[in-house]
Amino acid sequence: MASRFFVSLSRPGLWPGLLFERMRRLLTLPPGDLLRDAIYRRLWTSILISSLGGQITMLALPLTAAVLLNASPTQMGLLTSMEIAPFVLFSLPGGVWLDRVRKLPVYVFGEAFLGLAVATVPLAAWMGWLTMNWLYVVGFVLGTVYTIAGSAAQIVLTQVVSRDRLVEAHAKNALASSGAEVAGPGVAGVLIKLLGAPMALAVDAVLVLFSALILRGIKVQEQLAPAGEADFWRDLKAGVQFVRERALLVSLACTVGGWQLCYNAAQVVQILFATRSLGLSAQEVGLSYVALGAGTVLASVFGHRISARVGPGPCLVLGIASSGLGWLLLGLMPANAWGVAAFAFMLFMFGVGAVLIFINFLSLRQAVTPAPMLGRMTSTMRWLILIPAGPGALLGGWLGEHVGLRSSLLFAGVGALCLSLIAWRHPTIREVRELPKVADLEDANPQGVAGASGLALDLGPNK
Numbered sequence: 001m002a003s004r005f006f007v008s009l010s011r012p013g014l015w016p017g018l019l020f021e022r023m024r025r026l027l028t029l030p031p032g033d034l035l036r037d038a039i040y041r042r043l044w045t046s047i048l049i050s051s052l053g054g055q056i057t058m059l060a061l062p063l064t065a066a067v068l069l070n071a072s073p074t075q076m077g078l079l080t081s082m083e084i085a086p087f088v089l090f091s092l093p094g095g096v097w098l099d100r101v102r103k104l105p106v107y108v109f110g111e112a113f114l115g116l117a118v119a120t121v122p123l124a125a126w127m128g129w130l131t132m133n134w135l136y137v138v139g140f141v142l143g144t145v146y147t148i149a150g151s152a153a154q155i156v157l158t159q160v161v162s163r164d165r166l167v168e169a170h171a172k173n174a175l176a177s178s179g180a181e182v183a184g185p186g187v188a189g190v191l192i193k194l195l196g197a198p199m200a201l202a203v204d205a206v207l208v209l210f211s212a213l214i215l216r217g218i219k220v221q222e223q224l225a226p227a228g229e230a231d232f233w234r235d236l237k238a239g240v241q242f243v244r245e246r247a248l249l250v251s252l253a254c255t256v257g258g259w260q261l262c263y264n265a266a267q268v269v270q271i272l273f274a275t276r277s278l279g280l281s282a283q284e285v286g287l288s289y290v291a292l293g294a295g296t297v298l299a300s301v302f303g304h305r306i307s308a309r310v311g312p313g314p315c316l317v318l319g320i321a322s323s324g325l326g327w328l329l330l331g332l333m334p335a336n337a338w339g340v341a342a343f344a345f346m347l348f349m350f351g352v353g354a355v356l357i358f359i360n361f362l363s364l365r366q367a368v369t370p371a372p373m374l375g376r377m378t379s380t381m382r383w384l385i386l387i388p389a390g391p392g393a394l395l396g397g398w399l400g401e402h403v404g405l406r407s408s409l410l411f412a413g414v415g416a417l418c419l420s421l422i423a424w425r426h427p428t429i430r431e432v433r434e435l436p437k438v439a440d441l442e443d444a445n446p447q448g449v450a451g452a453s454g455l456a457l458d459l460g461p462n463k
Contacts, residue, residue, distance in 0.1 A: 034172055039218055040160050044176050046214040050111060051180035053207030056188040056200055057118060059289060062271045063282050064121065064197040069132055077268045077397020082136045084393065086143035087386040094148045095379025096235045099372065103152040108215045110149020115208035117141045118201050125198035151378045158366055158374060159220045166366055167312065167435065168304050170359040175300035189286020197282065239376025248436065249365060251428040253384035256361050258419045259320050261388035265396030266327045266412035273405045274343055277335045291344040295351025303359050312360040313432030317423045319356030322349050324416025331409035367435040
């Protein structure tokens with residue numbers, strides 16, 4: 001037997017063939033995988049490309065403010081608040097409007113407009129017009145697009161994927177984002193070093209516009225209610241009432257809203273802390289963000305399995321605790337090599353935590369909502385969780401300027417850990433061990449049905 005083995009090894013071309021076969025098996029999608037569906041595959045590819053561009057903006061925009069324009073912590077907090085303000089202002093009316101129109105065109109137009117808005121930053125820098133006020137306006141425009149088109153994107157996913165596979169779909173979407181987060185920061189760091197932070201944003205603009213072109217290939221069908229049946233204020237009230245009457249949605253809004261407050265308090269100072277306290281260059285900051293991608297890849301690969309094993313509710317709580325631990329350790333570490341390591345570790349833990357939070361948060365809220373109410377539920381929930389985000393950004397900026405950059409990180413870390421303990425003790429979240437069934441809209445809110453849009457999908461036998 002052994003002689004046959006060694007003889008087989010000596011045959012020319014055997015090892016390359018075995019290696020090719022092994023690689024082919026690894027790259028072959030298993031039967032029933034979501035990526036075998038052509039419609040979802042186009043959506044996933046668009047998310048991957050858009051996320052790669054988003055990684056550039058995530059680094060280049062705050063670095064433009066912090067390094068080129070020498071922004072203060074308070075100004076950084078105001079910049080973040082300008083991106084959040086549209087969620088508070090437009091989420092509720094935007095949800096009512098989304099339930100009356102086709103979501104896919106809104107999503108495509110939003111991606112294209114996002115690219116144009118980002119492109120104004122390098123143009124303004126080249127013309128010598130770039131100021132913090134310009135960035136505030138761009139931030140507000142980006143927030144507006146995220147508010148409307150972002151909600152539409154979440155609904156488009158429910159049109160492409162069956163509800164019982166939403167956690168899997170969100171995990172695969174997170175994996176696409178994670179792949180971009182692994183490569184994106186390094187690419188962004190090189191672009192920033194070669195071109196400068198403002199000019200690097202031009203690459204993001206091109207990628208986002210290309211993402212919009214891919215989205216145009218997706219085909220879904222929607223049946224919209226006649227316009228004469230719509231009543232704006234009745235429909236808006238119906239969406240808010242739908243969320244208010246469901247304990248799970250209210251609990252999720254309070255929990256994730258509290259996490260948003262902590263997250264934004266930390267986010268507004270972490271670039272400043274890296275560049276001013278730790279002394280990292282723009283390229284070194286970009287390389288550190290590879291740890292964020294590693295965390296999101298890990299959570300994206302195993303997040304669905306963890307959620308299936310412990311339940312969506314406990315998995316969400318685990319994500320909050322993970323991110324809180326990262327912020328707390330960074331706030332405690334000295335400004336030396338240990339601090340640099342803690343910065344990378346914080347990004348890794350945030351990547352893990354954010355994926356665990358949102359693949360379960362999005363899946364839970366979509367699972368309990370009938371199709372005609374998805375637009376209003378999505379916008380209402382986004383509105384609720386982002387109300388605390390603006391005050392969190394302003395508080396983080398104020399603490400960073402008047403107490404110290406560490407104080408914002410410590411506040412975020414302690415706050416998130418306390419929030420995870422509170423959420424764990426709350427049975428509405430802790431006891432959710434599987435995705436609940438869709439709510440009965442007729443019984444829960446009969447007045448909301450007449451003004452809503454009913455979705456009838458024709459996506460082929462796979463769906």
